[in-house]
Amino acid sequence: MEEISRAEQRRKKRQKRKRIKKGIQISFCILLFATVGIICFLAYRHNAPKPYVIGLDPGHGGEDVGAVGYIEEIELTEKTVDFLEERLKKDGRFQVVRSRKNGEAVDITQRKKILLRKEVDLILSIHGNSDPTGTARGFECYPAPPGRENHAISYDLALCITEQMAAAGNHLRGIQGIRYGYYVTGEGGESQKVIKEASDTTIYAQPSFGMVEGVSCAAVLAEQCFVTNLEDVEAFGSDTGCAIAAEAYYKAICSYLQIEEMPLQ
Ligand SMILES: [Zn+2]
Known part of the structure; x- marks a missing residue:
């Protein structure tokens, strides 16, 4: 009887050793797979192209x-930015940074700070124009003016935008839709907006629009259409119009960055 019980004990011990050995082997395999997985993930992250960071300002x-x-x-600015953000995200090569959420009240200094903190590659500020007679119509945009460090790249972006806006059927105002804006202090101390055509390459010390001034990346403020002109609103301020404008901005951004457009699904 004693012989049998000893043999049984030895058998149990052998089985226990086997189980421990198997457990160690499984743990080792799990650890190995996890390590390989982490290394592959890090290598992918390292080699994956960095997204372009686009600053959008409604x-x-x-x-x-x-x-x-x-x-x-504001309906036009928020709607257009919504469409453009969606388009850029669908493309997959962009990271979008908005200067504010819809409905939020954020002053221009803060909006600019939000974009610059994220080190955006370009800034596009969307606006709608107005005119008391209701007759003015069309598109114009304002890159950072001459003399600013980001002038040349902003002008390039403005060229891409006007080209796409014209292709979308928008009427370009002035000389090919590119102008410079300055705030001039009047005799009474009041601030007045002065507009110059892009052909005027004089370097003015007066400040331009806040969103294009004091930044190093390309920055353009776009006046998409006149909210005071019914034809304009229908073409570029309605839901469909804002979507058309957003697609034109998307194409312009691709063209400025010299990358292929991704076709809409
Ligand atoms: Zn505005």
């Missing part, structure tokens, strides 16, 4: 609805 915000005509300017 003009105005909160109580400040901008110009009022057939629509409020």
